[in-house]
Every structure is written in C-alpha cells, then in structure tokens.
Amino acid sequence: MIKIKNVRKIYQTGVVETHALRDVSLEIKDGEFVVVLGPSGSGKSTFLNVVSGLDSVTSGHIIVDDEVITDMSDKELTNFRRRKLGFIFQSYNLLSNLTVYENIEVGKNLSHNPIEIDELLEKIGMTIEKDKYPYQLSGGQQQRVSIARALAKNPSILFCDEPTGALDETTGKQVLEVLQRLNKELNTTIVIVTHNIAIKDIADKVIHMKSGEIYEIEDNQQK
Amino acid sequence: MIKIKNVRKIYQTGVVETHALRDVSLEIKDGEFVVVLGPSGSGKSTFLNVVSGLDSVTSGHIIVDDEVITDMSDKELTNFRRRKLGFIFQSYNLLSNLTVYENIEVGKNLSHNPIEIDELLEKIGMTIEKDKYPYQLSGGQQQRVSIARALAKNPSILFCDEPTGALDETTGKQVLEVLQRLNKELNTTIVIVTHNIAIKDIADKVIHMKSGEIYEIEDNQQK
Numbered sequence: 001m002i003k004i005k006n007v008r009k010i011y012q013t014g015v016v017e018t019h020a021l022r023d024v025s026l027e028i029k030d031g032e033f034v035v036v037l038g039p040s041g042s043g044k045s046t047f048l049n050v051v052s053g054l055d056s057v058t059s060g061h062i063i064v065d066d067e068v069i070t071d072m073s074d075k076e077l078t079n080f081r082r083r084k085l086g087f088i089f090q091s092y093n094l095l096s097n098l099t100v101y102e103n104i105e106v107g108k109n110l111s112h113n114p115i116e117i118d119e120l121l122e123k124i125g126m127t128i129e130k131d132k133y134p135y136q137l138s139g140g141q142q143q144r145v146s147i148a149r150a151l152a153k154n155p156s157i158l159f160c161d162e163p164t165g166a167l168d169e170t171t172g173k174q175v176l177e178v179l180q181r182l183n184k185e186l187n188t189t190i191v192i193v194t195h196n197i198a199i200k201d202i203a204d205k206v207i208h209m210k211s212g213e214i215y216e217i218e219d220n221q222q223k
Numbered sequence: 224m225i226k227i228k229n230v231r232k233i234y235q236t237g238v239v240e241t242h243a244l245r246d247v248s249l250e251i252k253d254g255e256f257v258v259v260l261g262p263s264g265s266g267k268s269t270f271l272n273v274v275s276g277l278d279s280v281t282s283g284h285i286i287v288d289d290e291v292i293t294d295m296s297d298k299e300l301t302n303f304r305r306r307k308l309g310f311i312f313q314s315y316n317l318l319s320n321l322t323v324y325e326n327i328e329v330g331k332n333l334s335h336n337p338i339e340i341d342e343l344l345e346k347i348g349m350t351i352e353k354d355k356y357p358y359q360l361s362g363g364q365q366q367r368v369s370i371a372r373a374l375a376k377n378p379s380i381l382f383c384d385e386p387t388g389a390l391d392e393t394t395g396k397q398v399l400e401v402l403q404r405l406n407k408e409l410n411t412t413i414v415i416v417t418h419n420i421a422i423k424d425i426a427d428k429v430i431h432m433k434s435g436e437i438y439e440i441e442d443n444q445q446k
C-alpha cells in the first residue's frame with residue numbers, strides 16, 4: 001500500500017518558484033497497475049520521484065508498505081529503495097562501462113528472487129546485442145535494456161517513467177505485455193508514467209495530472 | 224537535393240558485425256517533408272547520421288546540395304553542417320551550463336537569417352522557464368528546447384530524430400505544426416525519424432525501414 005498525503009513540491013530557481021506538486025493525495029493498493037497521464041511539465045516525473053523516495057517533498061507525507069519514507073535519512077532511503085523498489089528512468093541511466101548483459105545483471109544481483117537474464121534478453125529481443133555497450137545501441141535498445149535491468153530485480157513495486165517513449169508500436173506493445181504479466185503473475189505493484197494512451201486500457205487506475213495537481217482518477221477495476 | 228547511393232554502414236563490435244544500413248539508395252528533393260518509420264534498431268538514427276554527415280559510411284555516396292559529403296574531411300563536414308544543417312537529436316544534447324534562452328541563442332548565432340528567440344519560446348510554450356538550466360526541466364521541456372535551438376538556426380535542411388518522443392499528444396501536435404509551417408513558408412527540407420504515426424499524414428514522402436533496408440517508399444505528394 002502506498003499512501004500519499006497532502007504532498008507539495010516547490011522548486012526555487014532564482015526568482016521563479018515552480019509548484020511542481022500542489023497538495024497531492026492518493027492511495028495505491030498492493031498489486032495495482034497504475035498509469036499516470038498528463039501534459040509535458042505537469043509534474044509526472046516529480047510525482048514518481050517523491051513517491052519512490054528519489055526526491056524529497058517540500059511538505060506532506062508518503063508511506064510505502066507501512067514505512068514513512070518522508071521521515072527517512074538518505075541512507076535509510078537508499079536501503080529501502082534497494083530492498084523493495086525498481087525503476088525505469090525517463091533517461092535510461094545505463095552504466096556506460098558495462099555491457100547489455102552486465103547492466104541487466106546489476107538488477108539481478110540486487111534481488112533475493114531474480115528473474116533469469118537470458119529469459120529477459122529474449123523477452124526484449126536483444127539476445128544478439130548482449131555484449132554491446134550502451135553507446136553502441138539504438139535509443140530504443142537502450143530503453144529496453146533499462147527495462148530488463150529493472151525487471152531482473154523483480155521488485156515489489158516498479159516505477160516506470162515513460163518506458164516506451166523511444167519504442168515503435170510493436171516493440172512498445174511487447175514491453176507492456178511483459179509488465180502486465182509481471183503484475184498478474186507476481187502481483188508486482190506498477191506505477192507507470194506515460195504518453196502512450198494504449199497503456200491506460202490495461203490499467204486498474206488512471207491518474208490524470210495537470211499543473212502539479214491530480215485532477216481526475218479513473219478506476220478501471222481490472223481486479 | 225539529397226542523393227543517397229548504395230550506402231552501407233557496418234559496425235564491428237568484437238565478433239558481432241552489425242549491418243546497420245544495407246545498400247540504401249534514395250533521393251530527397253528540396254523542400255520535401257520526409258518521414259522515416261521503422262522498428263527499434265532498424266537503422267533510422269544511423270540513416271540520419273550518415274546523411275547529415277555526423278557519421279561516416281562504410282561504402283556508397285551521399286551528395287547534399289551538389290556537395291559530395293562522403294568525400295569531405297572532418298573539418299569540411301563540420302563547416303558544411305554549421306552552414307546548412309539543423310539537428311534535433313534523440314537525446315537532446317543541450318548544453319548543461321547554459322539556460323534555456325542561451326541554448327536557443329546558440330542556434331540563432333549560427334544563422335544568417337535566424338528566427339527570433341522570444342517568438343520560438345512562445346511557440347514551444349516555455350517563456351516562463353527561459354532562465355532555467357536543463358537539469359531543472361522535465362523530459363519534454365528539454366526536448367522542446369532542443370527543437371527551438373534547431374529552429375532558431377533556420378537551416379536549409381532540418382534533421383529530426385524522434386522530436387516528439389517525450390511529448391504528450393497535444394504538445395507533440397504543436398511541435399508538428401511549427402515544423403509544417405517552416406516547411407511550407409520557408410521551403411525548409413525536413414527529414415524526421417519518428418514512431419509517431421500521426422506525422423506520416425503530413426509528409427510528402429514516407430520511408431519504411433526494416434533491418435537496415437528501405438523496404439517501401441510512400442509518395443504522398445502534398446506539393
């Protein structure tokens with residue numbers, strides 16, 4: 001269960017004060033497949049970053065699996081994320097001096113219950129490229145490796161920021177099917193920010209954001 | 224006019240030989256709006272990079288505005304690109320120590336016939352953020368700045384690699400309208416790699432790629 005209560009996030013840059021999140025409150029149940037939609041700059045990545053403990057809040061509380069992450073120190077947050085959470089970043093964040101295989105292995109080594117690397121390589125269609133380095137991959141290939149690394153960890157909650165942004169329709173669909181099966185078979189909670197409207201059809205809950213606020217929550221109740 | 228003749232691009236990585244482009248031939252007329260579609264890894268970015276002189280070919284010839292760019296030295300290529308070409312990269316490539324305004328100004332300063340910065344800031348909806356640095360922007364905002372910088376230069380040929388990948392549908396449409404107007408009003412040649420199928424409707428020519436080859440060219444003849 002993720003509880004978000006009255007969260008505000010304000011960035012100060014010189015004279016400009018950006019209210020990236022304005023009094024956001026929400027609950028996400030275990031095993032839910034949640035999609036976050038909204039225009040560019042509406043606060044989606046910021047929402048994901050504070051809920052997963054990657055960034056601090058200006059005010060408000062966030063409780064994940066009964067732990068108050070807004071009260072944690074940096075060290076406790078790092079430990080918490082390592083134990084429980086998986087991330088697919090909007091900018092991939094691959095390690096440039098590790099091959100495709102080794103990047104995915106990093107994810108696997110962080111898990112008590114990992115998923116086999118060769119199986120994931122096949123699922124993302126990159127078995128042939130496994131010894132390449134990130135700079136030798138296409139944009140979409142880098143994105144797929146970043147997805148496989150997060151999946152290898154087999155986390156209890158997976159946060160994804162635009163995981164299909166660089167992918168064509170077919171490859172994007174394949175990625176979504178993998179995420180859907182993870183959610184159904186392993187009850188992984190999935191929170192996914194996306195512009196891909198096809199994803200909302202498979203979601204339990206669709207959160208619509210605009211100018212730092214949640215202005216609508218659609219409950220699809222797939223479960 | 225861009226003439227591409229029998230172009231091959233082979234990457235060698237250890238034992239793996241990747242044929243990123245296999246005997247590609249094509250002509251692009253002045254003022255054409257060309258869209259390149261294809262699955263992840265099919266060679267789209269590679270195609271753009273060799274045609275614009277950012278990368279070398281393994282064999283074949285590329286002639287842009289009567290200049291044989293496959294015969295040019297690095298210095299000549301840099302000069303050629305600076306004079307004639309504009310780029311919107313798949314990974315934005317903004318300068319991290321320059322603000323939004325300054326990043327766009329870099330584009331403007333490279334032109335003999337630039338477009339006004341404030342006008343572009345308004346077109347991309349980022350007037351308020353003009354003094355922010357790239358790390359303070361959302362993914363889609365960074366992409367929009369990278370677009371504005373290329374437009375400020377007002378080049379004769381504009382190469383775009385997935386310019387709307389990080390944008391929601393509405394913002395993406397706004398960007399496409401700006402590109403369309405540039406093409407119609409200033410006769411700018413536009414070559415755009417994208418997964419956004421909506422873009423093909425506004426194209427004069429749609430190039431379909433698969434495994435390093437052009438397997439179909441649709442001629443929409445908007446002109």
Ligand SMILES: Nc1ncnc2c1ncn2[C@@H]1O[C@H](COP(=O)(O)OP(=O)(O)OP(=O)(O)O)[C@@H](O)[C@H]1O
Pocket residue numbers: 129135136137138139140141166167168234235236241242243261262263264265266267268269270
């Ligand atoms: N420097 C490199 N060394 C080795 N292989 C490379 C290199 N750059 C690209 N490739 C390979 O060339 C092929 C085509 O890559 P390219 O980036 O052109 O694809 P793309 O169509 O743009 O894909 P995407 O839609 O995912 O961006 C891929 O298989 C990629 O792994």
Ligand SMILES: Nc1ncnc2c1ncn2[C@@H]1O[C@H](COP(=O)(O)OP(=O)(O)OP(=O)(O)O)[C@@H](O)[C@H]1O
Pocket residue numbers: 011012013018019020038039040041042043044045046047352358359360361362363364389390391
């Ligand atoms: N470090 C920062 N300093 C200042 N402003 C910031 C910072 N990070 C984000 N912002 C601002 O907060 C707002 C929300 O950003 P966020 O990245 O959450 O948007 P987003 O919904 O993910 O957008 P996109 O769809 O373009 O990725 C934007 O206006 C952005 O400029």
Ligand SMILES: [Mg+2]
Pocket residue numbers: 044045046090161361362363
């Ligand atoms: Mg974002």
Ligand SMILES: [Mg+2]
Pocket residue numbers: 138139140267268269313384
């Ligand atoms: Mg590409």
